Amino acid sequence: MLDDLRDLYQEVIFDHNKNPRNFRLMDDADRQIDGFNPLCGDRITLFIKISDGKIADASFQGQGCAISTASASLMTDIVIGQTEQEAQSLFTLFHKMAIGEPVEMDELGKLAVLAGVCEYPARVKCATLPWHTLDALLKGAEEPVTTE
Amino acid sequence: MNQISKKLPAYDVEAIRQDFPVLNQQVRGKQLVYLDNAATSQKPKAVIDSIVQYYENDNANIHRGVHTLSERATLSYENSRKKVQAFLNADSHKEIVFTRGATEAINLVANAFAEKLSAGDEVLITAMEHHSNIVPWQMLCEKTGAELKVAPINAQGELIVEEFAALISKKTKFAAISHMSNALGTINPIKQLIDLLHQYDIPVLIDGAQAIPHISVDVQALDCEFYVFSGHKLYAPTGIGALYGKMEQLEQMSAYQGGGDMISVVTFDKTVYNKVPYKFEAGTPNIAGTIGLGAAIDYVSRIGIDAIAAHENSLLAYAVEQSQRIEKLTIIGTAEQKGAIMSFVLDGIHPHDIGTMMDHQGIAVRAGHHCAMPVMDFFGVPATARASFAMYNTHQEVDALMAGIENLIEMFG
Numbered sequence: 223m224l225d226d227l228r229d230l231y232q233e234v235i236f237d238h239n240k241n242p243r244n245f246r247l248m249d250d251a252d253r254q255i256d257g258f259n260p261l262c263g264d265r266i267t268l269f270i271k272i273s274d275g276k277i278a279d280a281s282f283q284g285q286g287c288a289i290s291t292a293s294a295s296l297m298t299d300i301v302i303g304q305t306e307q308e309a310q311s312l313f314t315l316f317h318k319m320a321i322g323e324p325v326e327m328d329e330l331g332k333l334a335v336l337a338g339v340c341e342y343p344a345r346v347k348c349a350t351l352p353w354h355t356l357d358a359l360l361k362g363a364e365e366p367v368t369t370e
Numbered sequence: 371m372n373q374i375s376k377k378l379p380a381y382d383v384e385a386i387r388q389d390f391p392v393l394n395q396q397v398r399g400k401q402l403v404y405l406d407n408a409a410t411s412q413k414p415k416a417v418i419d420s421i422v423q424y425y426e427n428d429n430a431n432i433h434r435g436v437h438t439l440s441e442r443a444t445l446s447y448e449n450s451r452k453k454v455q456a457f458l459n460a461d462s463h464k465e466i467v468f469t470r471g472a473t474e475a476i477n478l479v480a481n482a483f484a485e486k487l488s489a490g491d492e493v494l495i496t497a498m499e500h501h502s503n504i505v506p507w508q509m510l511c512e513k514t515g516a517e518l519k520v521a522p523i524n525a526q527g528e529l530i531v532e533e534f535a536a537l538i539s540k541k542t543k544f545a546a547i548s549h550m551s552n553a554l555g556t557i558n559p560i561k562q563l564i565d566l567l568h569q570y571d572i573p574v575l576i577d578g579a580q581a582i583p584h585i586s587v588d589v590q591a592l593d594c595e596f597y598v599f600s601g602h603k604l605y606a607p608t609g610i611g612a613l614y615g616k617m618e619q620l621e622q623m624s625a626y627q628g629g630g631d632m633i634s635v636v637t638f639d640k641t642v643y644n645k646v647p648y649k650f651e652a653g654t655p656n657i658a659g660t661i662g663l664g665a666a667i668d669y670v671s672r673i674g675i676d677a678i679a680a681h682e683n684s685l686l687a688y689a690v691e692q693s694q695r696i697e698k699l700t701i702i703g704t705a706e707q708k709g710a711i712m713s714f715v716l717d718g719i720h721p722h723d724i725g726t727m728m729d730h731q732g733i734a735v736r737a738g739h740h741c742a743m744p745v746m747d748f749f750g751v752p753a754t755a756r757a758s759f760a761m762y763n764t765h766q767e768v769d770a771l772m773a774g775i776e777n778l779i780e781m782f783g
């Protein structure tokens with residue numbers, strides 16, 4: 223009955239929601255910032271460590287729906303080891319995918335499981351909140367990020 | 371005439387449903403089950419028709435022209451005022467001010483009280499208020515230096531009356547209380563609270579936004595200074611609502627906005643304001659909406675608010691009973707006195723995921739903080755899912771809700 227919903231809620235998403243990767247505090251983070259979606263109350267705190275221009279570690283804490291939790295989990299997993307530029311161009315790509323613009327799915331790798339959100343305008347911000355937060359963090363922002 | 375054998379007609383929900391065109395549709399391939407009535411209710415054909423009739427036959431500005439259409443429009447507009455008066459049992463139709471809705475009505479009153487409050491004064495509200503009955507009072511306090519006091523609620527989501535009473539003092543200059551909570555469904559013992567406040571001559575505003583479609587209101591019996599509501603939760607259009615105010619209060623209050631209709635004489639030196647209620651109705655109002663509100667009140671009155679409440683309460687009782695078989699479900703807001711709202715959370719499933727997954731099954735429920743973030747904080751949840759019932763909902767729709775919840779729990783695994 224809920225078959226078409228599987229396009230949005232793929233198994234991978236349930237898996238990351240139940241067992242989010244990198245879901246931990248980072249006491250010795252180089253940078254950290256809060257992201258907030260005032261519309262739905264989702265909150266995330268993102269931590270990163272930078273060394274030699276690369277993201278040496280990334281983790282998050284917070285409270286959100288399955289889509290935003292899975293997105294944060296996948297994001298932290300994928301950006302560890304990337305340069306700041308690589309992470310930022312991935313954000314651009316991810317954002318395009320989330321709003322339904324044509325992108326090369328191959329370049330998105332595992333993140334492609336979130337492609338279904340573009341069909342759900344009310345949920346796009348759930349998927350992009352962690353990325354907006356990362357983007358702000360990489361740009362050196364300190365104030366909390368909001369999606370509104 | 372044989373009055374005695376005349377039986378009351380049974381509540382015919384199927385006939386009522388026929389009056390609401392929007393209900394007859396499929397969403398995502400399933401029959402629509404609309405359970406977001408606390409956000410806004412659907413509109414019966416009678417209301418829609420009244421607006422069409424107005425625009426097709428009577429459209430004109432009011433209180434201005436001497437021509438026939440303007441007279442007709444003015445008459446319909448003022449008739450709606452009398453309908454609101456009767457619905458609330460106000461003493462005079464002049465005590466009814468049309469506004470955009472509950473929010474604007476609260477702001478109108480808060481704005482006028484800015485002149486009367488100063489540092490050291492207090493405004494009392496409760497912990498279960500909607501943002502629209504919090505923020506205008508915060509703004510008033512910011513402007514005047516007064517302090518906002520918040521009476522706490524208990525774990526069932528009920529106001530703790532003793533604590534409310536303990537917060538009342540000579541410093542209290544105003545109180546604003548919801549009749550019924552939109553996030554929890556709690557119905558407050560407003561008569562008791564009003565009486566408590568009146569021992570200190572404290573004026574009180576009752577936010578009736580949620581109560582108005584469920585509870586019969588008698589402002590004279592309640593003796594509140596102000597009562598506000600929005601038409602759109604009472605089967606009327608959006609953009610129209612009303613403020614009831616005791617004449618003695620309204621007469622002392624400063625105007626809210628300046629413009630046409632709210633004046634009697636204007637020169638560049640001075641303006642003489644119009645009488646109450648026109649003083650508070652600057653500019654061309656929402657004439658069609660006001661007429662629609664009148665039609666909605668007629669419709670609700672024909673079915674009877676008590677009959678509607680009895681039906682909705684039986685839906686709520688059934689939903690609560692049925693929800694007990696769902697282990698992961700916790701109801702937020704279990705007050706003894708409660709209207710037809712079921713706010714709930716599911717263990718391990720975020721309300722937004724519930725909202726999306728229910729929508730996929732054709733079921734409209736609200737997921738979010740319900741403009742009551744402090745309530746969410748109190749219960750330690752980021753948001754809840756909320757099913758809220760109206761006169762046209764059925765027991766089968768409650769079954770659909772429960773089946774929908776079970777489906778999504780299964781999907782989440």
Ligand SMILES: Cc1ncc(COP(=O)(O)O)c(C=O)c1O
Binds near residue numbers: 408472577
């Ligand atoms: C209890 C309560 N008060 C006030 C309001 C505000 O009503 P409106 O947005 O129609 O002005 C609402 C609407 O959700 C409400 O539920």
